Amino acid sequence: MPIQAVVFDIGNVLVEWHPERFYDAQIGPDRRRALFAEVDMHGMNLNVDRGFDWRSSVYELAEQHPKWQEEIRWWHDSWLQMATPEIPQSTRLLRALRANGIPVFALSNFGIGTFELACTAYPVLTEFDRQYVSGYMQVIKPDAEIYVRLEADSGVQPAGLLFADDRPENIDAAAARGWQTHLFTSPEGWAERLVSEGLLTKEQAT
Missing domain, CATH: 3.40.50.1000 (HAD superfamily/HAD-like)
Structure with a gap:
């Protein structure tokens, strides 16, 4: 046909779309690997892709991980720097x-x-x-x-x-x-x- x-x-x-590249530039590859090992960033993003509220999904995940709170919030606050x-x-x-x-x-x-x-x-x-x-x-x-x-x-x-x-x-x-x-x-x-x-x-x- x-x-x-x-x-x-x-x-x-x-x-x-390379969020890891963004995080490597901000906190270095080693800390980025530690963050992504401890926090299911991509799992959270899949829920956003399913229709969950973007800001709430990111900020609620940040509240669950005080050690990484600022870095997790970047997924919302600096998102365009990842999609470029x-x-x-x-x-x-x-x-x-x-x-x-x-x-x-x-x-x-x-x-x-x-x-x-x-x-x-x-x-x-x-x-x-x-x-x-x-x-x-x-x-x-x-x-x-x-x-x-x-x-x-x-x-x-x-x-x-x-x-x-x-x-x-x-x-x-x-x-x-x-x-x-x-x-x-x-x-x-x-x-x-x-x-x-x-x-x-x-x-x-x-």
């Missing part, structure tokens, strides 16, 4: 696809508050034809439900979707439903895939 819509993950596909920079070629690819009349969807694990903040910093995140953001949907990848709901809402058959994500488990879940997939490792590789599928010319993909 020809590709009818292209689906982008956001973190590490359109915008870099934008990946320029990926942005160009998204816009080139839309200019060619190809629908472009977002499918991303993202909290409600964090997504709204990210949209103010990265206007490209407001340019999707359809947005499927886990915080609003209250279900996260790789749960099959989030893929089913995208299919149902968009009306696109699984084989007509081409999905780029940087996490193998999310790609595997999409492939299990019959989606066409691309494991994102670089914008150059993604550009090559879009050209090979006939969705963009080489000139459009640069």
